[in-house]
Amino acid sequence: xxxxxxxxxxxxxxxxxxxxxxxxxxxxxxxxxxxxxxxxxxxxxxxxxxxxxxxxxxxxxxxxxxxxxxxxxxxxxxxxxxxxxxxxxxxxxxxxxxx
Amino acid sequence: xxxxxxxxxxxxxxxxxxxxxxxxxxxxxxxxxxxxxxxxxxxxxxxxxxxxxxxxxxxxxxxxxxxxxxxxxxxxxxxxxxxxxxxxxxxxxxxxxxx
Numbered sequence: 001x002x003x004x005x006x007x008x009x010x011x012x013x014x015x016x017x018x019x020x021x022x023x024x025x026x027x028x029x030x031x032x033x034x035x036x037x038x039x040x041x042x043x044x045x046x047x048x049x050x051x052x053x054x055x056x057x058x059x060x061x062x063x064x065x066x067x068x069x070x071x072x073x074x075x076x077x078x079x080x081x082x083x084x085x086x087x088x089x090x091x092x093x094x095x096x097x098x099x
Numbered sequence: 100x101x102x103x104x105x106x107x108x109x110x111x112x113x114x115x116x117x118x119x120x121x122x123x124x125x126x127x128x129x130x131x132x133x134x135x136x137x138x139x140x141x142x143x144x145x146x147x148x149x150x151x152x153x154x155x156x157x158x159x160x161x162x163x164x165x166x167x168x169x170x171x172x173x174x175x176x177x178x179x180x181x182x183x184x185x186x187x188x189x190x191x192x193x194x195x196x197x198x
Contacts, residue, residue: 001171002101013181013188023140034133041122041166050173053163057170058178060159064152067140071156072100074149079157082112089112 003072010061018062026066030059102171109160117161125165129158 001009011018018026037052064071078084083091100108110117117125136151163170177183182190 001174003105006102006174009178009188013178013190016189017194027137027140031133034130037162038126041126041162049166050168051177053159053166053168053170054173054177056159057156057174060152060155063136063140067148067152069149069152071152074153075100075105075156078150078153079108079112089108090115091112095116 003075004070006057007061007064007071010058011065014062015065018066021066023063023066026059026063030056030063033059102174103169105156106160106163106170109157110164113161114164117165120165122162122165125158125162129155129162132158 021029033052033055037056040049040052061071064074081087082089083093085091086093120128132151132154136155139148139151160170163173180186181188182192184190185192
């Protein structure tokens with residue numbers, strides 16, 4: 001599934017509710033899922049962990065829908081030419097300077 | 100670009116550094132990018148906003164790589180059958196009960 005297809009799937013599923021909730025309310029839902037992902041990463045619940053990643057990604061897609069941002073375009077712009085700082089794959093940035 | 104291709108691109112670009120940094124350090128980088136996305140959503144910087152979404156997505160992919168989670172599989176499991184609560188597209192959950 002492409003990123004664009006996924007974002008569109010989320011729009012079809014939740015677009016009407018998303019539009020009513022707005023950026024601020026949606027951001028709080030997104031953060032709740034980020035918290036659940038954090039808890040799941042700390043624990044040993046391998047069964048649930050993928051679903052927490054899916055939820056964070058779904059709420060990120062919802063935020064992008066409300067903000068009229070195309071995630072696939074955004075990724076292509078930022079990461080399409082390799083690391084956005086050294087322009088290499090694999091990244092050749094200094095470990096101290098960059099992550 | 101598929102989600103799996105994107106996750107693999109991030110692995111090729113940053114996999115070696117990611118493995119050394121570990122989950123905890125990576126989560127802090129991820130959260131820094133979430134904070135920048137929040138600031139960008141509050142402001143009016145439409146030029147930069149897509150790039151902040153891209154960064155959050157890239158760090159989420161990095162976290163998934165370190166945790167050995169396939170994001171595309173995770174999405175299919177959680178959202179492949181419509182809304183995971185009412186199983187409909189569009190979601191037909193009660194507004195008070197679900198987002």
